Amino acid sequence: MSYEIKLDVFEGPLDLLLYLIRKNEIDIYNIPIALITRQYLEYLDLMKALNLDLAGEYLVLAATLLHIKSRMLLPVPEEEDGGTEDEAGDPRAELVQQLLEYQAFKEAALQLDRRTLLERDVFKRGAPPEALPGEEGEETPIEADIFTLVEAFQRMLSQLDQADLMEIDLERISLADRINEIMDSLALRRDMTFAELMGEQITRQRIVYTFLAVLELMKLRMIRVYQAASFAAIRIFIVGEE
């Protein structure tokens, strides 16, 4: 319950910091770091006292604030031409930048919410489209996205409870990729040289996977490989369906 109160009030440590700056009517470019750090830590203590689950991010920002505060106490080294306080030298500069960026997105989020929203302000036609006698024939487009595919996979694995057994092997996927590409190229050309199969982007990894894919396809008897003479071009042929 109390945990939810915290979530309702602040969206994160930056949000809390912005709140303190606004409450104190402080210029964001000139944050009195000692005052703000004290109030920030007081707030964290309050949250702890209320037994709220404090997300680690709040503590990270507390450490950042304390670090900035300690740097502010150090004497500023004299610049050669006498200038002492340029932007880059201000220990607060990075934090100010981060706050401004977050503030801009917070405002953008509010603007999004103020738009005319589907299912809140406007509605689409409610009834499902009428069923009309269909005419079969052309290939229907498929609507899908990768997230639903991966979710389906994960759902299945959680039922199986053997996720480790199914951990995805990126190398294996790369190999499957090359096998598919080679079969696609050969479907068009019937035969190709190894160099042609390599294509234009020749990387060490690509050479290895192309070679492994050719070996795999030979093993599967999907292709045949010939070399007319030593050092002659290696030619790869697709094996016709028996």
Added chain:
Amino acid sequence: MEEDIAILDALIFSSETPLTVERMREILPQYDRQGILGLLKTLAEHHEARQGGFGLCEIAGGWQFYSRPDLAPWVRKLKAGRPQMLSPAALETLAVVAYRQPVVKADIDRVRGVDVGGTLKGLLEKRLVRMVGRKDVPGRPILYGTTKRFLEVFQLKDLTELPTLTELKDIQA
């Protein structure tokens, strides 16, 4: 158009099922049954008069907009190209093929715990899956893999763009 008729126009348009007069009266309680029927008559005449692509019909004890029957040939053309969604069973089978390829049917059956014959056939027909070869074991069973169309449909440059399980855990954290 009178405001209360415009409200009915919006309600019937937004309703998922034919809208009954009783439901309309719950939202516009200042009217009795006869009053609502009067508004509906005006609304139906309005849509009749504008000679647009759809009109108001009384159906299954309620009111709904329907496209004009004589325009069905064009609407049918629209439906023919309507994107199809894949069933959960098809997605699961496709996921096994995508992540485990090249893979034989027996292995997909084992992972999914059901006979995937039907869904596999559907995926082959949709050209999302194809035969890529035969496994070098007794019986030389067919090996399946994904197609170029699979990459297109899921907007992937290549198979290495498939998210890994570790990444999936990351976004759920």
Added chain:
Amino acid sequence: MEEDIAILDALIFSSETPLTVERMREILPQYDRQGILGLLKTLAEHHEARQGGFGLCEIAGGWQFYSRPDLAPWVRKLKAGRPQMLSPAALETLAVVAYRQPVVKADIDRVRGVDVGGTLKGLLEKRLVRMVGRKDVPGRPILYGTTKRFLEVFQLKDLTELPTLTELKDIQA
């Protein structure tokens, strides 16, 4: 109403998602792009003039009928149940994705100052955000972007319609 405009009226009415000019041209091939846009303008004016409960809007790269925003209180009564609102956290994450896309999760985490794993998953499930590819840096992290549904839900023609990010000079303002 002219017959071809009535056909468009029926097509847009029957379509589940905003209908693109390209799709309309496939069904009415005698028109070029400019011709279709001319018909759409007349149709939009027709619905404007009739002052009914819904009208034609250009949204998410296509055309669709939507109920009039000022009639929302009545339609909401019909739908009962409160509309599904996005939490401030979800809106902030969505804003970062919308303005910074394609963007990796680590960048969203950094801007918001929190781990956005949970909210990102929610946005993926609501189909407001999708994986668009991988960044070409070590580890090849997943890149996220907004969907067509995002445009539809927030009633945007396209992404350029998003207001520019306000550069706040003074936080007290």
